[in-house]
Amino acid sequence: MRTPQHSMQKLTGWMLILFSCISLNSCAQKNDNTIKQDGKTMEYEVKKSETEWKNSLTPTQYSVLREKATERPFTGLYDKFFEKGTYYCAACGEELFESSTKFDAGCGWPSFYDPAKPHNVKEIPDSSHGMMRMEVVCSKCGGHLGHVFDDGPEPTGKRYCINSASLVFKKK
Numbered sequence: 001m002r003t004p005q006h007s008m009q010k011l012t013g014w015m016l017i018l019f020s021c022i023s024l025n026s027c028a029q030k031n032d033n034t035i036k037q038d039g040k041t042m043e044y045e046v047k048k049s050e051t052e053w054k055n056s057l058t059p060t061q062y063s064v065l066r067e068k069a070t071e072r073p074f075t076g077l078y079d080k081f082f083e084k085g086t087y088y089c090a091a092c093g094e095e096l097f098e099s100s101t102k103f104d105a106g107c108g109w110p111s112f113y114d115p116a117k118p119h120n121v122k123e124i125p126d127s128s129h130g131m132m133r134m135e136v137v138c139s140k141c142g143g144h145l146g147h148v149f150d151d152g153p154e155p156t157g158k159r160y161c162i163n164s165a166s167l168v169f170k171k172k
C-alpha cells in the first residue's frame with residue numbers, strides 16, 4: 001500500500017532527475033564555439049554563443065546561418081540582383097563571392113560558379129531531407145550558406161546555390 005510519504009519520496013526522486021537533466025542541458029549550451037555538421041562537431045575561428053548570434057543577426061539571418069533554414073525561392077534580396085561588387089558573410093564579414101561569378105540559374109536563389117577565394121567556403125556532405133548534397137558553409141564562422149551542385153556553367157561547372165539571408169553585398 002502506498003503511503004503519502006512514499007509518493008513524496010518518489011516525487012523528490014523525479015524532481016532530482018529532472019533537475020539534473022536541466023543542468024546537463026545548460027552545460028551543453030555553454031559549449032557554444034562549435035557547430036554540428038554531418039554528425040561531427042567542428043570548431044571555427046569566429047566563436048560566439050547562440051545568444052550573441054541571436055543578438056547580432058536578424059531572425060531570418062539567424063534561422064538560415066545558424067539553424068540551416070532555406071529561404072523560400074524567389075524571395076531573397078539578391079535573387080534577381082546583378083550589381084557589381086562583393087558578397088560577404090552576413091554573420092562574420094568573410095569575403096565569400098564576387099558579382100563577376102554570379103549568374104541567373106532560374107532556381108530562385110543567388111547562384112555563383114566560384115567562391116571569391118577557394119578556402120573561404122567549406123563544403124560538407126549533407127544527407128538531410130533524404131538527399132545526398134554538399135552543404136556550403138563559411139569557413140570562418142561555420143554559418144550555413146546553401147548547397148553546391150555540379151550543374152553550373154563553365155569554367156567550373158559548379159552552382160553555388162546560396163541563401164540571400166547569409167550574404168551582405170557591398171558595391172564596388
Ligand SMILES: [Zn+2]
Nearest residue numbers: 089092138141
Ligand atoms: Zn561567416
